[in-house]
Amino acid sequence: MLIRKAPDIRPSEITPESIYRQRRQFIKGLAAGSALLMSGQASALARYELDDEQVRYPGPDWLQQKLRAATRADGLSTDEKLTPYEHVTGYNNFYEFGLGKDDPRARAQNLKTDPWSVEISGEVHKPGTYQLEDILKGVDLEERIYRLRCVEAWSMVIPWVGFPLAELLKRFEPKGNARYVAFTTLHDPEQMPGQRSRFGTIDWPYVEGLRMDEAMHPLTLLAVGVYGDALPPQNGAPLRLVVPWKYGFKSIKSIVRIHLTEQMPPTSWNRTAPQEYGFYANVNPAVDHPRWSQSTERRLPSSLFSPNIIDTQPFNGYGEQVAQLYSGMDLRKWY
Amino acid sequence: MVLSMTALHRSTAGRWLVWSCLFFGSLIPLGWITWEAVQQRLGADPAQVIVTFLGIWALRYLWITLSVTPARRLLGFGWLQRYRRMLGLYALFYASLHLLAVATFILGWRPDLLLRELTERPYIIVGFTAWLLLIPLGITSTRGWQRRLGKRWKTLHWLVYPISLLVLLHFAWLIRAGYLEVLIYALVLAFLLGYRLYLKWR
Numbered sequence: 267m268l269i270r271k272a273p274d275i276r277p278s279e280i281t282p283e284s285i286y287r288q289r290r291q292f293i294k295g296l297a298a299g300s301a302l303l304m305s306g307q308a309s310a311l312a313r314y315e316l317d318d319e320q321v322r323y324p325g326p327d328w329l330q331q332k333l334r335a336a337t338r339a340d341g342l343s344t345d346e347k348l349t350p351y352e353h354v355t356g357y358n359n360f361y362e363f364g365l366g367k368d369d370p371r372a373r374a375q376n377l378k379t380d381p382w383s384v385e386i387s388g389e390v391h392k393p394g395t396y397q398l399e400d401i402l403k404g405v406d407l408e409e410r411i412y413r414l415r416c417v418e419a420w421s422m423v424i425p426w427v428g429f430p431l432a433e434l435l436k437r438f439e440p441k442g443n444a445r446y447v448a449f450t451t452l453h454d455p456e457q458m459p460g461q462r463s464r465f466g467t468i469d470w471p472y473v474e475g476l477r478m479d480e481a482m483h484p485l486t487l488l489a490v491g492v493y494g495d496a497l498p499p500q501n502g503a504p505l506r507l508v509v510p511w512k513y514g515f516k517s518i519k520s521i522v523r524i525h526l527t528e529q530m531p532p533t534s535w536n537r538t539a540p541q542e543y544g545f546y547a548n549v550n551p552a553v554d555h556p557r558w559s560q561s562t563e564r565r566l567p568s569s570l571f572s573p574n575i576i577d578t579q580p581f582n583g584y585g586e587q588v589a590q591l592y593s594g595m596d597l598r599k600w601y
Numbered sequence: 602m603v604l605s606m607t608a609l610h611r612s613t614a615g616r617w618l619v620w621s622c623l624f625f626g627s628l629i630p631l632g633w634i635t636w637e638a639v640q641q642r643l644g645a646d647p648a649q650v651i652v653t654f655l656g657i658w659a660l661r662y663l664w665i666t667l668s669v670t671p672a673r674r675l676l677g678f679g680w681l682q683r684y685r686r687m688l689g690l691y692a693l694f695y696a697s698l699h700l701l702a703v704a705t706f707i708l709g710w711r712p713d714l715l716l717r718e719l720t721e722r723p724y725i726i727v728g729f730t731a732w733l734l735l736i737p738l739g740i741t742s743t744r745g746w747q748r749r750l751g752k753r754w755k756t757l758h759w760l761v762y763p764i765s766l767l768v769l770l771h772f773a774w775l776i777r778a779g780y781l782e783v784l785i786y787a788l789v790l791a792f793l794l795g796y797r798l799y800l801k802w803r
Contacts, residue, residue: 353645365779368644420646465781538778557724557774559717566645570638573648573709
């Protein structure tokens with residue numbers, strides 16, 4: 267397949283040496299075991315054996331090599347039992363493709379995810395629209411096995427492949443006054459039938475946001491793959507956010523725009539139901555959703571006669587790493 | 602169709618046939634979801650699928666029961682009247698299974714969770730109240746009770762109207778995004794209840 271690159275951007279422009287070095291240092295910082303994050307040791311990626319019936323998503327050629335070269339960040343990964351591939355790729359909330367959990371897999375398969383460009387804008391020194399392929403040049407992918415806690419009180423354990431959002435942000439050189447990062451999902455009603463519905467409650471496109479320190483946190487991941495392969499469209503291909511200590515809806519899918527800003531950006535669920543969904547949306551068993559409890563969760567797949575009910579952990583179990591970001595904040599108020 | 606249904610009911614065999622179709626036909630949803638669950642075709646969260654499925658069928662049977670009078674008066678489906686009790690009991694049947702499924706598949710009969718859900722969650726309180734109110738209607742649905750209660754039977758069974766509104770509220774309260782489905786059921790109910798108001802006030 268012919269992939270047309272934006273003619274005015276050379277890879278060297280995207281990854282200047284100074285930034286490249288910064289990034290290296292950043293990774294070294296991680297590997298050295300910055301007090302925050304345990305060992306950080308990386309190991310070769312496990313090869314996942316899947317049934318023949320499972321649809322795999324190898325991804326475009328340029329991504330395949332990178333996926334193969336990915337290593338697992340052991341220190342940042344949980345060793346809990348993985349949620350089976352079938353469920354990770356078949357049970358999704360991606361309202362752009364419908365409200366049912368199986369709608370995304372059924373209706374997202376024609377989403378064109380390559381080539382894909384991402385606009386970097388706002389308070390950065392190097393704004394522009396970049397091809398994903400170019401963005402990933404010089405980026406080493408790693409696997410992180412994270413817990414995902416949905417606001418609907420179910421959870422999964424998912425092996426993502428990606429790279430820290432911090433790495434990308436540093437490359438485009440945020441200005442001093444950048445305090446928030448805003449993200450936007452693709453808006454394309456032709457490809458996304460859910461965006462054509464007249465009875466939805468979400469204003470498209472879907473938008474999300476993080477505070478700068480949350481965005482720069484080493485746990486915050488931009489994923490391009492899952493289970494060793496490329497991201498399936500129903501999981502937010504080709505580029506999605508994964509913020510494991512927040513409810514799943516913060517982890518915005520199919521990102522086309524990353525905008526740095528001084529103001530706290532609007533977020534889709536907060537706009538839809540502000541009394542139910544806050545900007546922060548940190549996993550918090552002590553603060554219930556107004557309509558249901560958040561103190562427990564059902565780890566999927568849940569068997570019928572012994573439902574897999576577990577206690578929800580503050581910050582989804584990542585409190586040691588992230589709680590200090592919110593010290594002094596009343597988490598009942600800033601839910 | 603109307604004529605032939607009426608004709609069918611003139612014979613015992615005909616009545617038996619229609620009764621069997623309705624009785625066993627109403628078990629098809631339960632059979633289907635059980636089969637799908639056994640075949641493990643309900644995805645990552647079969648509990649949620651089953652609960653939703655049983656709940657929506659309870660609601661449908663309640664709506665169907667409420668359609669008997671309009672169907673008789675507007676479409677001449679007089680024969681349907683004799684099956685109204687069965688249809689109403691199926692609403693109670695699916696509502697009870699719905700509740701059992703929540704307690705077993707979602708909450709695992711954990712007392713702390715059961716108590717929490719029943720005391721703190723408004724939509725569950727509303728749904729549970731609807732179920733509680735349905736029970737006396739189910740119990741007193743027999744001929745014997747009809748006779749014993751006399752005029753008061755009608756007063757008691759008038760409860761089905763507030764129950765239907767509670768059920769609709771319970772359903773609407775659960776929605777996270779997308780009101781189309783609940784809107785359709787609300788419109789149908791508005792017609793079913795509105796028709797009764799029309800009969801009363803015309």
